[in-house]
Amino acid sequence: MAELAKSLYLPKSATIRKVIPMTESEKFYQLGFDDGSELGHQPGQFVEVSLYGVGECPISISSSPTAKGFDLCVRKVGRVTEAMHQLKEGSKVGIRGPFGKGFPAEALKGKDLLFIGGGIGMVPLRSFINYSIDRRKDYGRIILLYGSRTPKELFNFPEFEDWKAGKKDVELSLSVDRGDDKWKGNVGVITTLIPPLKLDLEKTFAIVCGPPIMYKFVLLALEGKNFKDDHIYLSLERRMKCGVGKCGHCQIHGYYCCQDGPVFHYPLIKNIKEAL
């Protein structure tokens, strides 16, 4: 019994090994468990990050399971996330998880992957992108459409320069809603990147994560491209308290986002009005 109590609400201690500021409001963290164990997650899963005295919140795992330790990227929006931003290298945090269903990495073997990430939605996508790079033989094309509001808000992940230089076989297109003096790339919402794509529709699967407002428009654009519903996976955000299917906050009709998601196969939720 006592053992069970441990596994459900008691976090495991981890140490922040590295902090890299990303943008004004986002920081990137590399962590590792103090007992030397690995997280053992699937790309697309999340953890509950716990700061004693402050609270807990769900954060996507940004690193690939093929890497050592694990990465998180946190946007400062409230109580827990603000407190996280105060933490330095060497600080301890509590971690529960990994939780939820990730991307179907097995089922997508041999397929072309079209990643569509908006803003902070890039965080979980990075996990699967790096995974597919590390298992390059297992996957076809790796296409990434990544958009943010301004150039300043684009994440500078450690490997981002490589991707931009086309080094890791990632076909990257960037777009920002509003450019600045230095920006020479695309300006416009992320959906403007979709029509020009040349895709093998039979082989391509779209993997989408972004702010709530983005999904509707991305889905329309994909539909415009004759994308089949069952070739689309979406990672959704909900309010979450427990991460383990109990507290009820994340419920989307009969599904619990923390258990049955956050990654959903589009046909499953297509007809649920509140889902998207």
Next chain:
Amino acid sequence: MKKGVIGKKDFNSWVETLKKEGEVFGPKERTDQCWFFDRVNNPAELRLDYTSTILPPKKFFVPPRNELLLEFNLKSGEGKAGKAAPDRELILLGIHGCDMQGLLRLDLCWKEGNPDSTYLAKRAKSTVIGVSCNPDEYCFCTKVESNDFRQGFDIFLSDIGQSWLAEAFTEKGEKLLALAKTTEGTLLDDEIAYKAKARCATTKGPEFLPKVVELPLLCIDGEDLPFWKEDVGQRCLACGTCTNVCPTCYCFDVEEEVDLNLTTGRRLRRWDSCQLEGFTEVAGGEKFMRDQPGRQKHRFYRKFRWLTTKYGGSAFCVGCGRCGRQCTAEISIPETANKLFLGVKAKG
């Protein structure tokens, strides 16, 4: 099963002996015609002829607030799980069939997937003694098929006038019943006991038009009926009372408390409600349940469709009537069910 008849004059001394076996809680009068479950200090306080309590027995297993999940120390950075099981057996005396069914539904949910040992440990250390009901015009357990006087109970007491007919269904129950001064019941006693149990069915409750098995499908067909928006959704105050008083609602929130020494503290659990504005709000202000019609539908569908299909059939409303009895806006499950039923029928 062991059976016995306990004379009402001997009953209180049995309760006294129960107190030696554990902590005894039962229905007491709060204000006139208003009851609540509380510690039984003196058996004379017991009101076994009560109708319903404000809060259901779930409060003993998941208290409304300040339930300890974790204790932590900020200096050492260590945390440890709160103690789950109580030291002494929890004896609930005077539980109605609907509330027992409520507990059984909660058992399903807390056991499923990731078992919540904080809840389960307390449940394992509890004994439930049921009692035949005294229904009012809000009760409708029979309509949702929750009038079961055996399942989950350790002992069930039926009012047979000058005595209680006690049936013990479990080993725990038989042990406790053995402590009572009993006589053997007659066939006539069984007959009267049956009548007492049947009061749930024979008392005129609210009108409830649909059959409970139809409800999951009615939910699908009636999703867009205007009454959600124009009627219940508009009348609902978003006060959360209906879920707080419901024996099968278990949504919760988690809070943090730090002591003034700024070193020690704890993580606490508190009841939350899908009827409240902030329930689904995330950063950026997006609320996934956007309006009160949606929230009302969420509660109803959770009771009659989502959990019902997930857990294999039983409705997650056990017909205790509490939400209707206590809703300031007079919204009740039978009223909503009828509007759904009639609306879908009218659609053809």
Next chain:
Amino acid sequence: MAKPKVAFFDFSCCEGCQLMVLNCEPELLDIVGAIDIVNFREAISDRGEDYDIAFIEGSIITPHDVERIKKIRAQAKVLVALGACAHTGGLNKLRNFQDTEEAKQTVYGKDANAGPFFEVLSKVLSIGEVVKVDLAIPGCPINRFEFISVVKQVLAGVTPTLPNYPVCVECKYNENECLMSKGAICLGPITLAGCDSRCTNSQWPCTGCRGLVQNPHLEADQITLIKAGLTVQDILRRYRLFYGYSEVVK
């Protein structure tokens, strides 16, 4: 960490909230250990001018108040509105529904316009209407446990959270029978919780002293109040008592 310096200031109010703070006796000893109180009119007389956290009690009613609160704001790192008068304007806002001159005459009679002291603003203002407020502790008077909890969180450097649900929630936690079912008029369903439903615990209906919840369901509330026998005018009168700061009573 050096002990933060804390000051209390009062504007127009009954000073009941400061009394509540003083009522935190057992905890207060601990609080005094954790902070340095440099200015507390109810408790000590010597006034420091150097402080980090300012607790403000009372509403802004005179031009002099405006100047004073601006000075305090400039000095304080964290400014906390303490109690309804500071947070929403509280009962003081009732005056905004009357003519200022008339109100002065009623209260002070012929001395109404004697001296600069009686120079008042045309409207009673909450602190937040004049300067930026970092945190508010609602209530008339405040709930001392909430005060202590906020102090702890400020000291720990985390953003304090206040309930965002209505009084009915706490009323059920406390297992009270609903007073509305006995014919009383209770504003619990639309009033912000955090007081531990202290009024309804003693069978007093809630008058709304903590202000409105986020997005109150007013239409629904009015339906129930009209059913309970109130007229629209009655409802407005009740709302005005403590919701005077809000658009809903206009």
